[in-house]
Every structure is written in C-alpha cells, then in structure tokens.
Amino acid sequence: MRSYGQYCGLARALDVVGDRWNLLVVRQLLIAPARYRELLDGLPGVATNLLADRLRDLENAGVVERRLAEEGSAVVYALTPWGAGLREPIEGLIRWSTPLMTRGPDGDRFDAAWLVVALRALLSGRPGPRRSSAIGIAVDDRLFQVLTGPGGAEVETHDGRTLDAVVRAEAAIVLGLVAGALGLDDVAGLVDIEGDEAAVREILQRAHRPH
C-alpha cells in the first residue's frame, strides 16, 4: 500500500497495519504465536502469496518476528512487544463492532479461537468496576458458567457438555449483553449449538501461554 504521506499518527499507523489482512494477521497472533499453515487456516480467504507478503511487511515494520524453533527449521510467527500493543486499538474496534454482530453469523465463517480476543475485549474494556463476572448459559437444559477476571476470560463447565458449545454460546450472550448495554454479572441465556471439545481446549491452553 502506498503511504498516505501525512505526518499524523493515524495515517502512519495505517501505513503499517492498514493493508488488507494485516490486522487480522495480528488478531491471529494475539491468540497465540502460530506457524504459517495455522495462519492460513485461521484466515479463511487469504491467498498464500498475500499472507507471505503481509508477514514480510509486518516483520520489516517491527510488528511481527519470526522465531526458529530449535528443532529443525520450524518457523513460528509471533508479535513483537510493539506489535502486541495493537491489542488496544483492535479491542476498540471489536467493541465498536458489536452492532454489526447482532445480526448473527449470517453465512460468515466462524472460528472459536477468534473469541479468545473478542471476549477479552468485551469483558475487560467496559468502564466502571472491573472485578470478575460470571455468565451462566443454559444449553439443552444444562447449565454452564463462564468466569471472567481482569486477565481475560476462562471457560469452566460444571457438566459433561462440550466446551465448544459453551464458547460459542458465550459469544452470542456476551455480544447481546454488550449490545444491550447491560451489566455483566450473573446473566443467563439460552443457545443451542454443537461443538468439538478438544479443539477449543487446546486453543484456551495456548492462549494462556505468553508470547
């Protein structure tokens, strides 16, 4: 992308991350450091050459760094400390987007890993007292609970139900909550979704690994 050629913080920031796909690459790396193939999978629709281009650009700009796992030549992409600072504006955009999310998936693809970023944005970005929150969700007559603290969101189930169902349902509930400008304590709702436990459990584990 051509530079805007403006001595303005916003313009210069967009010179770096304003290119198509760039902020979504950062989103993926805010979830966890990832391999090239994982990024491709987490960014449905991106062309392979574009992803390579964007990773190069972001690396040259100092947003992303390539790490070589000691074993062999495995390349892992991760955010630099400065790149991780994009969490703030990204969370702002996520909060701003809640009116766009109320219409539901509609046909868009969905990946539970994206909620790792979104939940933290929605639950930690509100003004006012920020203790911890508990959101109860009823799925098929079974009750689950999502506990949220200052550091982010953790999912706990009091049941044998899959974690994926909890996470997805949580998305709908939290988005509905925020859209309706309600408080975040002890709210219950009802959603009906199926899911895969192992995948989400791994996502959550990786999300707790520091970069």
Next chain:
Amino acid sequence: MRSYGQYCGLARALDVVGDRWNLLVVRQLLIAPARYRELLDGLPGVATNLLADRLRDLENAGVVERRLAEEGSAVVYALTPWGAGLREPIEGLIRWSTPLMTRGPDGDRFDAAWLVVALRALLSGRPGPRRSSAIGIAVDDRLFQVLTGPGGAEVETHDGRTLDAVVRAEAAIVLGLVAGALGLDDVAGLVDIEGDEAAVREILQRAHRPH
C-alpha cells in the same frame, strides 16, 4: 472492499472502515463536521471519486450522515453517534503509532487540525491520574504553554507568537514525551517553526463545537 466473510468483530469492523481512506475520513469528521471541499483539503492525496465513494459507503453503513444546511443546498458531512464511537480505536492507533512519529515529518504533509484528534488521544488515553497537564514550549526564546484537561487540549499563548507555531511544536513535544514514557507535567522543549494564526484559531473554535 470485499467482505472478509468472518463472524468476528474485528473482521466486521474492517468490512466497514477497513477500506483505504475510510478511517482518515472519520478522523477529519472527528475534528469537526465538514463540507466536501474541506474533506478534500484535509485529506491530501485522495482522489475526488474515491472520496465520493467512501462517503457513500460510510453513509450506507451508518457511520456518516449528510446534513443539509437550511440555506440552499449546502451539504455537510458529520459522524453519526455510532460513527463517533470510532474515536476510541482511532485514539488507540494514534497512541500505538508514537514510535513512528519520532522520526519527524520527513517530507510528509502536515495539517495542524490533525492534532485536535492526536492531542486528545495522547493526553487523555494514559492510565493513572488524569488531572490537567501543562506543557511549556520554548520557541525562539519565547515561552508558550499548552494546557490540557480531561476534556481535551486547549492552546493558550502567553505571547504574541503565532498559534500555529505553538501547535506544531506541541506535537513534537507531546510525541516525544509519550514515546519516552514520561509524565506530562511541566515539561519544556525547543522547536522552531513558523505558522498562520487565523487558520489554527478557526480550527480550535470548530473543534469545540459539538457535532
């Protein structure tokens, strides 16, 4: 721009404002509502057809609205309340960009009006006590002062020097401050710039008008 087709807040936000120039249009309207020509002037480098396209897109998305001044057919563009909510992520990007600003204008164009957004972002977005700050600036052996309160920044001069010089110098000082992670009380610096008083005075007046 094609939709990302992802049920993710960030992706949907970028479906709306991720197009080139879109966030810069919003920046201009965060300064003040503006006519088409004013937007062209405040967005150096944008093509007229692109600006027209983007304004249409943003209007259809509910970010921008056209207002008809009672007199004749004068069209004024302004942010909707939802569109004004982009201030938060924009301010986040501006704060994130400070390392990019320390190298100076370099050849980029500069418009003092952009500081109306940037100053507020830099001075009101820091964590911790948020009282008011005073930044002293020495320009050609004369001292000026920029007073900042919770609602934003106001420029005052204790001298006959042009306001534009104050504002431009202020940019360099504040950016340097934030980049160096210093506090914001009673800091002095030195810059040497010329400017035009009337233009900046009008900008500041308009910035204090609510949308």
Next chain:
DNA sequence: CCGCATCCTCATGGATACTG
C-alpha cells in the same frame, strides 16, 4: 507435508478531465 514463489485474471485505487 510445510513455506513460500510464480503466473494469471480481474477488481480496486489513483490521477485527471469533465459536468450540472
């Protein structure tokens, strides 16, 4: 397999000219 690079097609952006 993974991590890209090349090639091709087509949509989008940029600059300028033009119009109500």
Next chain:
DNA sequence: CAGTATCCATGAGGATGCGG
C-alpha cells in the same frame, strides 16, 4: 462547488509449482 466519468496502474484472489 460538489461531485461523475474516464483511463491507466496497482493490488487482490485463485491456482499451481517447487524446493526442503
């Protein structure tokens, strides 16, 4: 003044190739 129309350059998207 407030845009539209036009033309050309650039970049996105998709398929495929290729070395490790």
